[in-house]
Amino acid sequence: MRYHLAQLNIARLAESLDHPSMAEFVALLEPVNAAADDSPGFVWRLQTDEGNATSIRAFDGEAMLVNLSVWESLEALYAFTYRGDHLGPLRRRREWFKPMGSASVVLWWVPAGHTPTIEEARRRLEHLTEHGPTPEAFTFRHSFEQPKTAQ
Numbered sequence: 016m017r018y019h020l021a022q023l024n025i026a027r028l029a030e031s032l033d034h035p036s037m038a039e040f041v042a043l044l045e046p047v048n049a050a051a052d053d054s055p056g057f058v059w060r061l062q063t064d065e066g067n068a069t070s071i072r073a074f075d076g077e078a079m080l081v082n083l084s085v086w087e088s089l090e091a092l093y094a095f096t097y098r099g100d101h102l103g104p105l106r107r108r109r110e111w112f113k114p115m116g117s118a119s120v121v122l123w124w125v126p127a128g129h130t131p132t133i134e135e136a137r138r139r140l141e142h143l144t145e146h147g148p149t150p151e152a153f154t155f156r157h158s159f160e161q162p163k164t165a166q
Contacts, residue, residue, distance in 0.1 A: 017127040018161040019058055020086045023136035024120040026112040028078045032069060040111040043104050044069065050100035051084065056091020059130060060084035073133040078113075083136050085125065089158055092122075096155075118144045121152050124161045 030036050044067050051057055061068045061083040073081045086092040095101055121140045125131055139152040148157035 016164050018124040019127050020089050020092055020122055021125045021131045022084055022086065022092055022120070022122050023140055024082045025074050026080045026119060027115060028080060029111055029113050037111060047101055047104055051095055054091065054095040056087035058085040058087060073137070081133065083131060083133065085131065093155060120154060122154060122158065123152050
């Protein structure tokens with residue numbers, strides 16, 4: 016069996032998306048999402064018909080954004096996250112988001128072809144918060160190899 020890497024990150028907005036201070040963030044959504052879609056190793060991302068997930072309220076009210084995606088490997092997700100078109104907005108995240116005070120990013124392995132649900136992602140984030148990094152829920156800094164496949 017092959018595995019892919021699922022990731023969830025959540026962020027608490029500093030202001031509503033229609034606030035003038037959020038205009039640059041909103042303008043970057045489409046090009047950054049397109050860069051993700053075109054990145055080597057990208058598999059899937061949660062989105063509505065608008066092409067993003069900004070209207071999905073899965074965590075703690077109107078001010079919380081959710082990003083859920085699947086990648087072929089940890090290396091592919093890392094390359095997208097910390098290189099290329101995503102890095103500039105990532106460096107500016109403090110302009111647009113409030114500090115979380117707890118884990119806001121979680122990674123986990125899923126069987127290739129599996130599409131994770133928001134509820135599954137929520138459970139993984141809760142597991143990470145309660146137990147720290149484990150093979151069930153981890154971070155870039157404390158990652159785990161994908162499960163071994165039976166020969």
